[in-house]
Amino acid sequence: MSKNVGSPLSPRRWLRSAGYAWAGVRAVYRSEANFRIEVWAAALALGLTLVLDAPLAPILLTCALVLSLELLNSAVEAVVDLISPDPHPLAKVAKDAAAGAVYVAAFFALLVGLSVLGPRLWALVSG
Numbered sequence: 001m002s003k004n005v006g007s008p009l010s011p012r013r014w015l016r017s018a019g020y021a022w023a024g025v026r027a028v029y030r031s032e033a034n035f036r037i038e039v040w041a042a043a044l045a046l047g048l049t050l051v052l053d054a055p056l057a058p059i060l061l062t063c064a065l066v067l068s069l070e071l072l073n074s075a076v077e078a079v080v081d082l083i084s085p086d087p088h089p090l091a092k093v094a095k096d097a098a099a100g101a102v103y104v105a106a107f108f109a110l111l112v113g114l115s116v117l118g119p120r121l122w123a124l125v126s127g
């Protein structure tokens with residue numbers, strides 16, 4: 001619920017909003033195993049990117065996309081469970097489509113990771 005606490009540029013308001021957003025990230029991290037796996041996969045990909053001196057921007061963007069979509073997927077699940085605790089075809093479409101968004105992003109993130117890091121990893125292991 002939005003409360004009017006002054007200018008949108010006010011640091012206090014910004015900090016309060018950031019606090020709510022961080023609480024959301026922490027709640028999803030605690031409750032969703034997939035999000036935990038994706039966070040650690042992103043940390044691994046970023047670590048490899050730095051160690052292998054690979055381009056950072058595509059890896060950062062794909063990590064941000066997958067993690068953000070997983071957060072949105074959790075938001076959709078929560079809202080659907082709230083408004084449709086009993087099975088409903090539209091609830092199914094909403095949940096399946098939100099999950100599909102995560103899987104599409106994760107699939108392309110895998111391709112980006114393989115194309116950016118794969119050749120460098122291969123060069124490293126093949127001497």
Ligand SMILES: Nc1ncnc2c1ncn2[C@@H]1O[C@H](COP(=O)(O)OP(=O)(O)OP(=O)(O)O)[C@@H](O)[C@H]1O
Nearest residue numbers: 032034077084085086087088089091092095096099
């Ligand atoms: N209210 C509902 N009405 C119809 N189908 C539903 C409903 N809730 C869940 N489903 C179906 O069951 C599937 C699994 O739903 P669930 O809420 O268990 O999410 P999940 O896939 O376990 O997600 P996560 O593992 O990330 O929590 C959904 O993708 C959907 O197809």
